[in-house]
Amino acid sequence: MSPSPESTHGKLVLVSAGIGDADNITLKGLKAIQNADLILAMPFVERQLQKYLPRGVPILDAGHGLFSSLGRRGDNQLKTQYQEDQIRHRIREAIDKGLSVVVVEFGDPTLFGPQSGYLTEFRDLKPTVIPGISSFNAANALLGQSLLHDTQQRLLMTTVHGLADYKGTLPDILVLFTMQLEIPQLSQRLLSLYPSDTSVVLIFHAGFSANQQRIHLQLDALVNTSKQLDIPWECMIYVGAIHDV
Ligand SMILES: C[S@@+](CC[C@H](N)C(=O)[O-])C[C@H]1O[C@@H](n2cnc3c(N)ncnc32)[C@H](O)[C@@H]1O
Known part of the structure; x- marks a missing residue:
């Protein structure tokens, strides 16, 4: 030394x-x-x-x-x-x-x-x-599209728990870190805030080029689809104005 x-x-x-x-x-x-x-x-x-x-x-x-x-x-x-x-x-x-x-x-x-x-x-x-x-940056890269472009757009970053008592204006893009994730509770909360056809994207293993994964679905399919998935702790969830690429 x-x-x-x-x-x-x-x-x-x-x-x-x-x-x-x-x-x-x-x-x-x-x-x-x-x-x-x-x-x-x-x-x-x-x-x-x-x-x-x-x-x-x-x-x-x-x-x-x-x-x-x-x-x-x-x-x-x-x-x-x-x-x-x-x-x-x-x-x-x-x-x-x-x-x-x-x-x-x-x-x-x-x-x-x-x-x-x-x-x-x-x-x-x-x-x-x-x-x-961050996993946020790596997940953004996997989404392959601009998330904030117009100066009036908003992006909110929080966790599932951060949504519990959220009463503000809905952002264009919601980004969730998923510590202590419970999909049924999350789905219920999101459905109380957003229309059922809102886009939801799950990003697994962001930044690991060999096994990173992007799953695009509609909010009302979140619970059923998630039952067929083995959701890893390395998961970010995006909700809102995101298109499938
Ligand atoms: C304790 S936080 C740490 C976040 C870290 N500081 C960052 O900037 O990525 C752990 C959460 O980050 C997310 N995360 C960490 N690594 C990830 C990865 N490779 N892919 C997707 N999400 C990831 C998951 O939501 C996980 O629950």
């Missing part, structure tokens, strides 16, 4: 690995990872980036939702606390030695990013963020 040349205080960087294929990372993100002295990543992100990781650099499990309310939701609070203590110690020790610490995130760290707690916990270290492709 060698101190970062630019500073004697070390630095903490939250780097997006992008989403899907390993080469969806930006050059800037890749450079930060390859120059890191200590890397923290969730195991599936580590596997995804395997071929780009520098040799001999320690890699710790970054956990899921540590230093945030998300990490407090699990039933094993003691384990979470222990993991946070260990990580706190390792990061501060490395920074004191002038080293470069990289926390790798998937997607955009600012959109429901499970590692965003690192930004608040280590605020005093002035962490920086290297942005990257």
Whole structure:
């Protein structure tokens, strides 16, 4: 391990690995990872980036939702606390030695990013963020059409739960992240807001070029069609002014 040349205080960087294929990372993100002295990543992100990781650099499990309310939701609070203590110690020790610490995130760290707690916990270290492709960007690409074109158009991004008490003007495009997705409840809620022939598009595995998938249907077919599908957690749902391409 060698101190970062630019500073004697070390630095903490939250780097997006992008989403899907390993080469969806930006050059800037890749450079930060390859120059890191200590890397923290969730195991599936580590596997995804395997071929780009520098040799001999320690890699710790970054956990899921540590230093945030998300990490407090699990039933094993003691384990979470222990993991946070260990990580706190390792990061501060490395920074004191002038080293470069990289926390790798998937997607955009600012959109429901499970590692965003690192930004608040280590605020005093002035962490920086290297942005990257979100599942939103990768799903947009798979849709292959302009989503916002006229300046009056609106796009609303939320989750199924964010729709529960929604009373505003309906957007031209509604984009849903699908944590804790229950299709019957979602369908019922959407049918209370939209006409039954509204377009709904399910995007699976966005950014994974080998198996990404786009399923276009009408809102009133959502429940029945979904019964024949094995919906992965990597799913975005688009509702509204979207045409089948
Ligand atoms: C905790 S959020 C993380 C989002 C991430 N920060 C981003 O910018 O993509 C997880 C949700 O993102 C969506 N997601 C993540 N990866 C995806 C993928 N490859 N394809 C489609 N949706 C994905 C799903 O809706 C999933 O429930």
